[in-house]
Amino acid sequence: MSSAPLRQARIDLDAYRANLDLVREWMDPVAVMAIMKADAYGHGLEPIALAAVDAGIRWIGVLTVPAALRLRSIGVGEDVHLFTWQHDPALDFRDAIDSAVDLGVSNTAELQRIIDAVDQRPARVHLGFDSGLHRDGATPSDWPALVSLAIDAQRAGRIEVVAAYTHLAESSDQDDADAVALFDVAVEQADDLGLDVPMEHVAASLAGLERKEFRKDMVRMGANLFGIPGADGVSAADLGLEPVMTLTASVAKTKRVPVDTGVSYDYTYRTASETTLALVPVGYADGVPRLAQGHIEVAIGGRRYPIAGRVAMDQFLVDVGDDDVQTGDTVTLFGTGEHDEMTVLDWGRSLGTIGEEIVCRIGPRVPRFYEGHDIEGRVGEYLRGDRS
Numbered sequence: 001m002s003s004a005p006l007r008q009a010r011i012d013l014d015a016y017r018a019n020l021d022l023v024r025e026w027m028d029p030v031a032v033m034a035i036m037k038a039d040a041y042g043h044g045l046e047p048i049a050l051a052a053v054d055a056g057i058r059w060i061g062v063l064t065v066p067a068a069l070r071l072r073s074i075g076v077g078e079d080v081h082l083f084t085w086q087h088d089p090a091l092d093f094r095d096a097i098d099s100a101v102d103l104g105v106s107n108t109a110e111l112q113r114i115i116d117a118v119d120q121r122p123a124r125v126h127l128g129f130d131s132g133l134h135r136d137g138a139t140p141s142d143w144p145a146l147v148s149l150a151i152d153a154q155r156a157g158r159i160e161v162v163a164a165y166t167h168l169a170e171s172s173d174q175d176d177a178d179a180v181a182l183f184d185v186a187v188e189q190a191d192d193l194g195l196d197v198p199m200e201h202v203a204a205s206l207a208g209l210e211r212k213e214f215r216k217d218m219v220r221m222g223a224n225l226f227g228i229p230g231a232d233g234v235s236a237a238d239l240g241l242e243p244v245m246t247l248t249a250s251v252a253k254t255k256r257v258p259v260d261t262g263v264s265y266d267y268t269y270r271t272a273s274e275t276t277l278a279l280v281p282v283g284y285a286d287g288v289p290r291l292a293q294g295h296i297e298v299a300i301g302g303r304r305y306p307i308a309g310r311v312a313m314d315q316f317l318v319d320v321g322d323d324d325v326q327t328g329d330t331v332t333l334f335g336t337g338e339h340d341e342m343t344v345l346d347w348g349r350s351l352g353t354i355g356e357e358i359v360c361r362i363g364p365r366v367p368r369f370y371e372g373h374d375i376e377g378r379v380g381e382y383l384r385g386d387r388s
């Protein structure tokens with residue numbers, strides 16, 4: 001009907017579902033919170049969340065209250081807990097509380113603003129502890145005051161303390177063990193002050209996989225579910241996880257050029273012989289780093305070709321030699337690896353970063369296409385609906 005899109009990210013909901021099932025099996029009986037911050041790591045929040053809910057997920061982490069409210073507005077009911085932990089200092093918490101959005105809180109000023117916003121029903125609160133990452137979380141010296149305020153507010157019926165949590169630096173096994181020991185002390189201290197902590201959550205993908213003793217009552221998993229595990233020297237395939245996003249484009253143009261032709265800005269690449277250059281319409285505006293030459297190869301017709309020259313804002317070139325590459329041919333930038341293409345994990349390693357950064361930066365100009373059997377159900381209804 002129509003020709004292949006210039007560029008697209010295909011999101012395989014069956015792969016997401018399979019990863020979810022596998023991870024839940026590994027963690028059983030510990031609960032899994034599916035982390036979907038940053039628009040579900042660039043995969044699209046709503047479709048991923050609906051697929052996860054249909055698969056039976058009861059905890060979703062979305063970072064912000066507005067993202068949680070978006071999910072409530074498309075029918076994610078209160079049987080699914082939506083955890084948020086980064087709050088705009090000007091945020092009015094009323095809608096979040098009325099919609100039973102779970103609030104991660106790490107300082108008394110923020111907790112007081114939540115308490116003041118309570119109207120009909122108590123706010124659901126997770127107390128954040130800083131065990132060494134030094135991001136959010138109350139420091140050990142600020143922790144007792146946070147706990148005391150929470151105890152008073154809970155007695156007054158204004159909040160319900162759901163959990164205590166922390167986030168690890170993943171710097172070394174020893175650092176993480178020290179951090180968890182510090183967290184354990186903080187939970188004991190809360191208990192001594194009179195707070196019964198109903199639930200504890202500490203581990204994300206890496207620690208959840210590798211450190212069974214850190215799983216506590218729930219693990220918060222993002223990367224694993226998108227098929228981009230961060231474990232050193234382990235591929236997604238080794239673990240049985242499947243990458244969820246495949247980034248493709250169509251060759252926009254080919255041209256024959258002579259030997260020693262300078263390619264793209266700055267001529268950082270020169271042809272070694274007469275050759276064909278293929279133009280791929282994806283640039284750094286779409287999330288391919290400008291300095292990807294020398295690190296990234298793309299697949300066309302089951303063969304790999306290196307990026308030639310600087311990646312421009314909207315496009316880059318590959319040197320395809322004398323191969324029969326035509327306008328309209330599919331270029332796979334990253335995918336599952338099954339057809340000899342790089343995976344996003346490979347991209348992360350080659351570019352000196354992690355797969356998460358790559359998928360999160362795939363820009364809004366790249367349309368996401370959803371596939372998999374979930375598309376028949378609520379995800380399909382949502383995608384077909386009026387989303388303006």
Ligand SMILES: *Cc1c(COP(=O)(O)O)cnc(C)c1O
Nearest residue numbers: 035167204205206220221222223
């Ligand atoms: C991002 C994040 C996670 C998930 O991390 P992954 O390594 O992708 O599993 C868990 N908890 C918090 C607080 C996070 O910010």
